[in-house]
């Protein structure tokens with residue numbers, strides 16, 4: 001199987017997943033999208049209402065902001081791979097529980113194995129604590145972290161940047177740091 005086929009196969013499994021109770025309330029699972037040969041992978045928290053409706057990651061307001069930040073550093077939706085820690089929407093956008101994260105994480109690990117990104121960008125506290133440890137975003141943001149042969153870059157979730165103008169500014173500065181690493 002080619003890597004594209006492996007990813008497509010995995011996404012089919014994710015779309016039919018019933019490993020946690022979120023399958024009962026979701027409309028569509030959201031496996032993620034982008035190129036299988038992406039050098040950069042962006043990981044958010046969980047799908048929201050728009051993502052649940054469409055089955056596509058980051059298509060709501062957070063997504064619009066993320067796309068504008070990508071464009072600012074010469075990236076685009078097509079050039080990267082975008083996904084979230086949870087592949088199904090928690091009702092009322094509740095924070096993911098440890099049980100949901102544990103059930104869903106093997107899907108992300110398999111995506112990482114297939115795509116083999118040079119850098120994984122962790123967007124916000126849930127992505128950071130699920131993959132590298134319980135760091136405060138305010139301390140971790142703008143930093144690279146190496147673990148198990150994988151490079152991570154930590155920054156805020158775009159939803160935080162939508163709420164707080166200061167975070168918006170800082171997050172854009174973080175993206176410039178990321179850009180310097182990518183050249």
Ligand code: URA
Nearest residue numbers: 044045046057058084
């Ligand atoms: N927020 C996320 O973390 N992921 C999405 O797909 C959309 C919003």
